[in-house]
Amino acid sequence: xxxxxxxxxxxxxxxxxxxxxxxxxxxxxxxxxxxxxxxxxxxxxxxxxxxxxxxxxxxxxxxxxxxxxxxxxxxxxxxxxxxxxxxxxxxxxxxxxxxxxxxxxx
Numbered sequence: 001x002x003x004x005x006x007x008x009x010x011x012x013x014x015x016x017x018x019x020x021x022x023x024x025x026x027x028x029x030x031x032x033x034x035x036x037x038x039x040x041x042x043x044x045x046x047x048x049x050x051x052x053x054x055x056x057x058x059x060x061x062x063x064x065x066x067x068x069x070x071x072x073x074x075x076x077x078x079x080x081x082x083x084x085x086x087x088x089x090x091x092x093x094x095x096x097x098x099x100x101x102x103x104x105x106x
Contacts, residue, residue: 006082009069013076029073037077041070 016024021031029037044067051060075081095103 006072006086009072010076010081010083013072017076026073030077034074034077037070037074041067041074044070 013026016026017030019027021028029040044063047063048060048067051063054060072082075084
């Protein structure tokens with residue numbers, strides 16, 4: 001089910017983190033370290049922008065999925081998961097953007 005995809009992906013990423021770099025793309029990305037993951041996120045963010053500007057909604061969805069995936073790889077690299085982000089979004093729900101930003105620690 002769609003609702004379970006983030007949990008399944010989190011579990012897969014955790015397994016790939018321990019895998020041999022020759023066994024999967026994600027294991028290879030983990031093996032290259034944080035700078036490689038950050039570079040990939042930058043590339044994917046640019047592709048999201050270009051897809052949006054291009055006006056192709058299917059392409060935008062595909063590129064956004066790539067960006068979210070690589071952000072999840074970064075989270076996993078830090079021992080975090082989508083659940084941490086979802087908890088933060090839940091905490092912010094109902095707050096105005098201005099009030100939430102003023103509450104953040106600098």
